[in-house]
Amino acid sequence: MLCTKGFLLNPKIKNMPAADYLVTIGLEVHCQIRTATKMFCSCRAGFGYDPNTNVCPTCLGMPGALPVLNEYAIGRTILAGLLLGCSIPPISKWDRKNYFYPDMPKNYQTSQLDLPLCIGGSVPLYEWNFPAGVAAPQTEAGVVRRVRLDHIHLEEDAAKLTHFAGYSLVDYNRGGTPLMEIVSAPDLHTPDEAYAYLKSLQQIMVCAGISNADMEKGEMRCDVNVSLRPKGQEELGEKIEMKNINSMSAVRRALIYEIRRQAEELDAGIRQEQSTRRWDDALGESIVMRTKENAHDYRYHTCPDLIPIHTDPLVQKVRQEIPELPDARRNRLITEVGLPAADATTLVGDADLYDFFRQTVDAGAPARRAANWVINTLTAVLTEKGSTTVGCPLTPRHLAGIIDIVEQGIVSTNQAREVLDLIWEQPELEAPAAADKLGFKKTDAGALEAQVDAVLAENSDIVDLVRAGNTKLINALTGKVMKESNPKPNPKLVTQIITSRLGLS
Numbered sequence: 001m002l003c004t005k006g007f008l009l010n011p012k013i014k015n016m017p018a019a020d021y022l023v024t025i026g027l028e029v030h031c032q033i034r035t036a037t038k039m040f041c042s043c044r045a046g047f048g049y050d051p052n053t054n055v056c057p058t059c060l061g062m063p064g065a066l067p068v069l070n071e072y073a074i075g076r077t078i079l080a081g082l083l084l085g086c087s088i089p090p091i092s093k094w095d096r097k098n099y100f101y102p103d104m105p106k107n108y109q110t111s112q113l114d115l116p117l118c119i120g121g122s123v124p125l126y127e128w129n130f131p132a133g134v135a136a137p138q139t140e141a142g143v144v145r146r147v148r149l150d151h152i153h154l155e156e157d158a159a160k161l162t163h164f165a166g167y168s169l170v171d172y173n174r175g176g177t178p179l180m181e182i183v184s185a186p187d188l189h190t191p192d193e194a195y196a197y198l199k200s201l202q203q204i205m206v207c208a209g210i211s212n213a214d215m216e217k218g219e220m221r222c223d224v225n226v227s228l229r230p231k232g233q234e235e236l237g238e239k240i241e242m243k244n245i246n247s248m249s250a251v252r253r254a255l256i257y258e259i260r261r262q263a264e265e266l267d268a269g270i271r272q273e274q275s276t277r278r279w280d281d282a283l284g285e286s287i288v289m290r291t292k293e294n295a296h297d298y299r300y301h302t303c304p305d306l307i308p309i310h311t312d313p314l315v316q317k318v319r320q321e322i323p324e325l326p327d328a329r330r331n332r333l334i335t336e337v338g339l340p341a342a343d344a345t346t347l348v349g350d351a352d353l354y355d356f357f358r359q360t361v362d363a364g365a366p367a368r369r370a371a372n373w374v375i376n377t378l379t380a381v382l383t384e385k386g387s388t389t390v391g392c393p394l395t396p397r398h399l400a401g402i403i404d405i406v407e408q409g410i411v412s413t414n415q416a417r418e419v420l421d422l423i424w425e426q427p428e429l430e431a432p433a434a435a436d437k438l439g440f441k442k443t444d445a446g447a448l449e450a451q452v453d454a455v456l457a458e459n460s461d462i463v464d465l466v467r468a469g470n471t472k473l474i475n476a477l478t479g480k481v482m483k484e485s486n487p488k489p490n491p492k493l494v495t496q497i498i499t500s501r502l503g504l505s
Helices: 071-083 191-207 248-267 312-321 326-337 341-348 351-362 367-385 396-407 413-425 431-437 445-458 460-467 471-484 491-501
Strands: 021-032 095-098 108-111 122-126 143-156 160-163 168-171 178-184 220-230 240-245 275-280 285-291
Touching (some): 021 191, 021 248, 071 178, 071 191, 143 191, 191 248, 220 248, 351 367, 351 396, 396 431, 413 431, 460 471
Antiparallel strands (some): 021 220, 095 108, 122 143, 220 240
């Protein structure tokens, strides 16, 4: 494999040849804010609409169309800053970032340069967010360390470009969506830390309801800056940027490659030049796009159409809405609620799933049972039916009822899934009524024992094989009891009676 300057990258090298270099990584994360409308107009914001249907003269950059601020988006950005320990300056202003691309029809982007909404702060690296197989440092609070932030500013998103062999298509639906840019200090040192940083930041944004932060939908994207310098050198090496990487694993792969590429070139005496590169995940390599790009290349100037923001009133309002951070929520689920660490981590990572779990517990379900059903069964059903927890016909009250009839022994776990499917189609039914409609009722213990005795007497040959050690045939006996019974009993209870009758329990 050849790099752009013709230096051979050795494909046999398994470890990054960077032992003599200090690696410095900074990330610029673009995160769409979860709002109903766009940043400067009343067009709908969101994913999945027909192309170019949510547009107006303002977000299309028509002459004379003026912007109107989305106050909610500004408040969400301030909330993000407060969660991450940023300072909020009393005045923040808007600037125009000029560039000429088809994804920005005004030929400038309304953004923020020198007076952003949030300054400083940090992002915690949660130990459970390091890549699978990577031994992260174990800490009592779950935070390995904190990565410093430079600032967070708010801007409008660009349109979406889709490239084909001989042409490109532009969808302006995304153009104008409120977009936070969360800029870290050069405070990361490994690809694994970068991965954990993105995962931790995503969880915070989702937990607070600030963003869905779905990287597959482009709601969270990342620009990666990386440089190498010899150990002992204070001055940072030349910065290499890789633009718009849309998955955490791709960021990690890109960094592994780029660190190795730069180290090998530096070993060969090839000086690095500040540049912007494109990461090709299919090829597994980065490709030069342009060189020597700095802020002055965009010719920033103050936006004449928007007045500065006095932030104090919004800060006072938003302070009342600060939610629990993921590490505090996870620790509470483990220590106070008694959930396994893996279940707590899963719920922390999905705010909608956590809300469904919490409401199921509030409806009377035991916490561990509720977590198991929500994480395993509910997510499988939602995937199967192409739905989400928000607006699905199955409510937390329904799920609590299903868990209750399982706990009472009215239905087995498998039968409960049938009850769930029926409620999905007929949400007016409560769990006991749905079970009754399917023929699942709690069987009288004496009658069920008599039914088991009859089946055992009629199938003495199978009974003899079971007693001889072929215990798998107990399932056949259970099936015969189920077939003969009306209403349908809980098969787990049937199996328990059979094993007791045969002296195997």
